[in-house]
Amino acid sequence: MDHPAYQADALIGEDIAAYLDAHQHKGLLRFITCGSVDDGKSTLIGRLLYDSKMIFEDQLAHLEADSAKHGTQGAEIDFALLVDGLAAEREQGITIDVAYRFFATARRKFIVADTPGHEQYTRNMVTGASTADLAVILVDARKGVLQQTRRHSFLVNLLGIRHVVLAVNKMDLVGYDKQVFEDIVADYAGFAREIGIDAFKAIPVSGFRGDNITAGPDGGPSANMPWYDGPALIDHLESVELANTAAQERPFRMPVQWVNRPTSDFRGFAGLISAGTVRPGDKVRVVPGGKTSTVKAISTFDGDLDEAVAGQSVTLRLADEVDCSRGDVIAAAGDPPEASDQFNATIVWMDETALKPGRGYWLKLGTQTVTATLQQPKYEIDMGSLEHLAAKTLGLNAIGVCELATDRPIAFEAYETSRQLGGFILIDKFTNATVGAGMIAFSLRRAQNVHWQPTTITRDDHAALKNQRPRVLWFTGLSGSGKSTIANEVEKRLALMNRHTFLLDGDNVRHGLNKDLGFTEADRIENIRRIGEVARLMADAGLVVLTAFISPFRAERRMVREMLPEGEFIEIFVDTPLEVAERRDVKGLYKKARSGELKNFTGIDSPYEPPENAEITVNTVDMTAAEAADYIISRIMPLK
Incomplete structure (x- = not known):
């Protein structure tokens, strides 16, 4: 192969162990590509994999053969075939399932989710977006902003993704026209303001030709669009602030996954730190119980730590014997999360059987699992007009706002503050199928004002x-x-x-x-x-x-x-x-x-x-x- 991506990269004079260690400790950015059908999402991801040298020679040979079979002539490669793994997708030329791909550059590692564009696969798109830090919303330069573009943008904002890239794709098919790009950006900006997207990065690209993806087709800025002086897509992805970096600046939170008691004299609480920083000597509070203590030690397999931050899995040993178990949250004593048993939440229904108001479902939020009962929706959101429609239930792919009650108080934060303590899934108790996903907006006031009154006669x-x-x-x-x-x-x-x-x-x-x-x-x-x-x-x-x-x-x-x-x-x-x-x-x-x-x-x-x-x-x-x-x-x- 004569493509530079497939020339041997010899580590001459380098310490390979140091190189691998540096690669292991690169930051990780999770992002999704979304937009309307045939906007070029899979092609864009395929180009990123190709240009970042993440395809082996035998894969490239197979890709070239597949491209020829699917109608691409000559030396042209259909990069979408790298991602569209389902037979049904290749036959229809669309993405159905969520395809996850890994690639890396010199500065950062990436996990990208290629999400479906069709309306009936909204639940799949929500699945891909639930863990993403950034969304690349593609628009076909020939078609402009479509209803599905608006739908996915609304979902991206709803799911708390604050880094948004508007990639105006297929610029090669409109002659790399600057005015076309600017008109689309202006149209999208007006809609983005309506739904609460305050800022986004607009980049004109051609996934098929490679313009402004990692660089221009010849390795430098795209000569086809000299009027664009912004970063290429990969440059922007490498510079975006990572989620863990932002999470470390928030108050300490660690949902307890299990109680670790390997010996009679060792009692620790293991979990993944979702926010903040913790050190031995810090005062902490167990929520929802409310008991306080002090961090005695931070233990890991490799020994005790002087400090642990968001994104690390650790075992906390406390100075006091406090009541704490799986599902509780250990938090900063002076700034703990709330606890409640009644909430207002946005629900994305993901099952063919409609929501049953009044029925009990398992609600899983972080490490907490409780029974939740949902009331009749306040309204369903029309994804075309964004109007609030009256609804008695929610069907497959519907999005609505409901009140719900849990059988006991749980620790939570609003979803816009914390995905880990604000996002949940709903599980059918009999089929064990995940039937919905939800985002807590706030606890209901009555939950704070109404308390169980103890009586003398039991x-x-x-x-x-x-x-x-x-x-x-x-x-x-x-x-x-x-x-x-x-x-x-x-x-x-x-x-x-x-x-x-x-x-x-x-x-x-x-x-x-x-x-x-x-x-x-x-x-x-x-x-x-x-x-x-x-x-x-x-x-x-x-x-x-x-x-x-x-x-x-x-x-x-x-x-x-x-x-x-x-x-x-x-x-x-x-x-x-x-x-x-x-x-x-x-x-x-x-x-x-x-x-x-x-x-x-x-x-x-x-x-x-x-x-x-x-x-x-x-x-x-x-x-x-x-x-x-x-x-x-x-x-x-x-x-x-």
Whole structure:
């Protein structure tokens, strides 16, 4: 090969070990390329890899063969083929997945994410942008600023990327016209101000020809654009401030990943420092617990340190035995992060199944994992007009603003201050799929003003006065399965045994507490959430609570189970086949559902998810209601 990138680079007279050490300690910049379809993102990255000597000779030969096969003639190389790895991408000529590539220059190492341009792959673009320090937004010089350019710019700003490069690409196809470049920059600048992008760097480039990427086609400034006197793209990337450098100037923060106890006399807290600097003797606070201590030592595999900074993984040993575990944040004592359990956040929904307001999801923020419940969105953001639209839920690739509550306080900072303590993902509890990503804006004021008031008489005292242990007997099954009848029979037997009980029936509750709710999936979820809260309060009063609800979704039944102490929630599955329940049809509901008069009816046009591990299972096909009640009583006794 006669290209200079493939000539041998001999380290004559250099200490190779020193060279490798210097390379290892270069700073790392993560950036993404984004923009509309066919703006040349993959070609740009391929050119960066090629010009930075990151392609081996056999890869180059394969690339030349692939370029010929895909229609590039002569000595021209299709650099996009270096990045577009999926077969579907090569066939369609677009990027679908997020492709990560590594390259390095003499001054810096880089990880670049080539993100999709198509609207339906917005979630992929968000994934690539979530860890980036800089965004290169490409615009085709022939087309100018498009809707997808605006969409990606909005997302870049939303995701907290503060370094933005506007790369006006394919300048070779417009004759390297200065006026075209300036018009595009002016158009983009007006929009950027509207969405909060205060500054950006505009560079005219040709990814295919190599103009202003690493340098001009001949190694110097591009002779094709003598009117441009700014830096080449790679020069700008090498000079941008690194994220760790900025993070070191902020107050100290270290999310605890695990408690390190290799010996009985060593107790440390291991984690990655997300912000600030720490030294032995510094006063620190554990959040959300609030306990304070002093850093005794900073330990690593290679020995103790006199100082540790953002980006380093260390084990902190504290002078006092404080309560601290995985998920807590060790922070500067005088300037700790907040802790709260209610937030306002922007949500990017990433699953084909829409957001279920009221349903519990796992929320993972840093090393913290808690249960979170989202309310109905305040609004969804229209990515074309940036208008705020009314919304009851969020579908795939939708972006909206929601309020959410967690089951316990967590340490956090606003996302614009800290990605590590402000950005989170949402995980479906049953499929373990990541369904959403979020950015905390602020904690809700009511979370700071409303506190749990301790009382002298505890739930144990209430139970002792009634000479029983509280239980929630949760009857679930199809409409017509016999839940209410069996629950009533069970309560009658408990009354004869002088047990203190209360029966919550689905129809009765909808006359009062839940009269405002319909039968959509979202309303059913909220119906069960409210019943769960009421049942928990009644259990706190020492009662045996019986509930008879269809409660069709496993997620909500699990949510109620998690509200109660272990062993107090007893799921009772009234296992009656649909055809039997429908044949009974005492209320005529199945008939109406079959005719289309009654929408969202469980078992017909709305699903029922039977329990997988119910504590008790009965049926009214082989058992009478009285027999089922006797069986349940035998299983739950004794109640002390």
